[in-house]
Amino acid sequence: MSQISIPEEYIKAGKIAGEVRESIRKGSLVGMSLLEICNEVEGMFRKKGSEPAFPCCSSVNNTAAHYSAILDEEYVVKEDDIIKLDIGCHFNGYLVDTAVTISYNSEFDSLVQATEASLYAAIKAAKEGVPAGYIGKVIEEVAENWGFKTISNLSGHSIERYKVHAGISIPNVWTPANQMLKVNTVYAIEPFLTVPNGAGYVVEGKAKPIYALVTRKKTSDKRLDSFADMIWETRRTLPFSPRWYRDQYPKEELKKMLDRLVKIKVLRSYPDLIEARGGYVAQFEHTIVPTPTGAIVLTQV
Ligand code: MN
Ligand code: MN
Numbered sequence: 001m002s003q004i005s006i007p008e009e010y011i012k013a014g015k016i017a018g019e020v021r022e023s024i025r026k027g028s029l030v031g032m033s034l035l036e037i038c039n040e041v042e043g044m045f046r047k048k049g050s051e052p053a054f055p056c057c058s059s060v061n062n063t064a065a066h067y068s069a070i071l072d073e074e075y076v077v078k079e080d081d082i083i084k085l086d087i088g089c090h091f092n093g094y095l096v097d098t099a100v101t102i103s104y105n106s107e108f109d110s111l112v113q114a115t116e117a118s119l120y121a122a123i124k125a126a127k128e129g130v131p132a133g134y135i136g137k138v139i140e141e142v143a144e145n146w147g148f149k150t151i152s153n154l155s156g157h158s159i160e161r162y163k164v165h166a167g168i169s170i171p172n173v174w175t176p177a178n179q180m181l182k183v184n185t186v187y188a189i190e191p192f193l194t195v196p197n198g199a200g201y202v203v204e205g206k207a208k209p210i211y212a213l214v215t216r217k218k219t220s221d222k223r224l225d226s227f228a229d230m231i232w233e234t235r236r237t238l239p240f241s242p243r244w245y246r247d248q249y250p251k252e253e254l255k256k257m258l259d260r261l262v263k264i265k266v267l268r269s270y271p272d273l274i275e276a277r278g279g280y281v282a283q284f285e286h287t288i289v290p291t292p293t294g295a296i297v298l299t300q301v
Contacts, residue, residue, distance in 0.1 A: 004291055005184055006298075009094035013050055014287060014298030017089050017096045020044045022301050024085060025100050034058045035073040037085070038243070045089040053088035053095035054164055055210050055241035059272065060084075064151055064192055064202045064281040067272040068209040068241050071251055080105045082112070084283045086190075093162035093236065097188040098299035099285035108280065111193060114146030115282040118191040122170075126181055126189065126288055126295040133178035136171035139191045149200040151192035151281065154273065159186040159287065162236050181290040186298070190285035198279020205272035211258060212239045214268050219261075227257050228266055239270065 020041055029037060041056040055068035060081050077083060086099035101112050118139045125138045135156070143150045156170030168179050172191050181187065194200060213231045230248075231240060242254055249257070261267040275281050288295040 004289070004296070006289055006296070007094050009091035010096065010186065010289075010298055013053075013089050013091050013094055013096045015301070016045065016048045016050050017087060017098050018299045018301035020048075020089075021085070021087060021098050021100050021299070025102060028104070029077045029083060029102060030079050030104060032077050033069075033073060034060075034075045034077070035069040035243075037077070038069040038241070041085070041087050050089035050091055053090040053097065054239040055243075057086035058083055059086070059281075061280050062275040062278045063205065063272050064275055064283065065154060065273045066210060066270050067205075067207060069243060070207055070209050071242050071246065071255065082108045082280050082282060084281065086283065086285065088164070090238070093238075095159060095162075095164060095238070096287040096299050097159065097164060097190075097285060098287060099190060099283050101282040101284060108282070110146060111148060111195065111280065111282045114143060114148050115191055115193040116284045117146070118142035118150075118193065119189060119284040119286060122189045122191065123286060123288060123295055123297060126187070126290055128181060128183045128290045128292045130181050130290070131178045132168060132170050132181060133175035135189060137174035139172050140174055143191070143193050147196060148193040149196060149198055151194060151200060151202055151275070153201045154190070154192045156187060156189040156285070159188060162238060164239065183290055183292065186287060186289055188285055188287050190283060192281055192283045194275055194279035194281045197277065198281070199276035201276050202273040203276045205274045207272045208269045209272060210239050210241065210270040211262070211267045212270070213237050213266065215266055217266065219264060219266065224257055224261060224266070228261065231267075
């Protein structure tokens with residue numbers, strides 16, 4: 001029998017992320033701007049002693065993922081929106097990742113329920129030695145039974161210290177050759193489902209809401225170096241939002257520095273991801289640790 005050992009920080013981060021997710025889920029987001037939502041989530045993480053593992057993502061309607069409030073954010077949530085709130089926090093780099101879909105329009109009820117059901121079926125199937133591709137098969141089968149499509153080019157992932165995507169994919173579609181789930185390894189499982197006339201895959205959007213440091217190499221510009229140093233001090237290589245540095249720099253200057261640092265490959269920028277045919281998308285996500293008999297769900301409350 002393999003010994004289960006999970007660092008305490010994962011347990012604490014999982015509990016906090018689950019609590020924050022449920023507290024946002026309970027309230028109404030209608031009339032709130034995406035900026036207010038992101039600030040609230042990130043503020044709750046900090047108040048509870050953790051740091052965001054990545055910027056709070058609030059992806060609306062046909063935007064599937066990776067949209068966080070931008071510097072010029074103006075969007076206000078409407079009654080008919082379907083919102084994927086994808087959040088995570090960390091202690092000393094031990095991070096968790098969890099998501100919920102929130103909608104107030106009953107038209108989306110079955111899409112939302114099907115997606116949540118596919119996550120729980122996947123978690124039930126996840127244990128030591130199960131091929132990651134089999135998890136994709138389970139997700140795809142649940143989606144099809146409900147009459148929906150999965151988003152084939154978004155997937156769950158292994159998690160390591162300071163690494164949100166640590167190399168191993170947990171696909172959302174049946175994938176033959178694949179790695180087996182291991183004990184004492186942390187994984188995020190995150191099905192994304194869309195409507196039958198959606199394309200079933202995402203393409204990159206135009207927004208650049210999220211950035212991360214990729215190298216510590218110096219530039220020839222002291223101001224850029226000091227910005228990159230500050231990112232290293234506060235984030236290491238974890239993703240960040242430009243919003244978090246808005247107090248230190250005028251907005252236009254911040255934008256210029258980000259563009260320059262991306263151009264010279266000190267930073268990378270993550271675009272938002274949009275359903276290719278405009279299909280509305282739902283997503284649910286938990287962070288788990290497989291055991292020989294099942295899975296420990298770190299982000300369950
Ligand atoms: Mn996530
Ligand atoms: Mn994830």
